[in-house]
Amino acid sequence: MRIRHIAAAGAAAAALTLGAALPAFAGDTQPSAGRSHTVAAHDASDLGALAAKRKVKVYQDAKYKNRNTTFTENMWNLKHDGWNDTISSAKNLGKCTVTFYQHSKFHGAKFSLAKGESEPHFGDHPGMSDATSSVKFRC
Structure with missing residues (x-):
């Protein structure tokens, strides 16, 4: 037992x-x-x-270049992980939709990537150029 x-x-x-x-x-x-x-x-x-299911690879620079990491859980405040306001591109490698938010706690401007989608330049989305402060998965 x-x-x-x-x-x-x-x-x-x-x-x-x-x-x-x-x-x-x-x-x-x-x-x-x-x-x-x-x-x-x-x-x-x-x-x-x-x-x-929850897997997104984020990159410091556009076109998937330089420093990168992979998130597998909701990140409500990227200041704690050294990624606040630095993400410029991402690849959704999981099966869930991932949403990037301008502010912590999932507030502000946002955009999402469905499974298999990628975004080479966050600056193409209003308010999101080097401005991501939280990340949330929806399965």
Whole structure:
């Protein structure tokens, strides 16, 4: 039973890191005898699948050049990550729509990229030239 609690705690930590909902069993104090260890491992891998759905690669300069990083979760304030007002191009590599906002907490001017879309120059969107302060996924 202790292994089930450790697996549930690991899944809960992964869910918090990814910003995902916790699996129903994570809060169970007495898991049913019918549950196996593979259920916990399967649910944890589902969290990885969610991260794969949410994936956008952003670049400091237009045309996908220079410094870059990949986001897999909503970013409500890019000041904390060193990317505030510096994103100039992006590629949506996930399956969700990603929206870039001019201000933190998903406010101000915005534009979105559907799955597979890319934007070589954010300056082509009013108010978005080197102005992105938050990023949000919608699946």
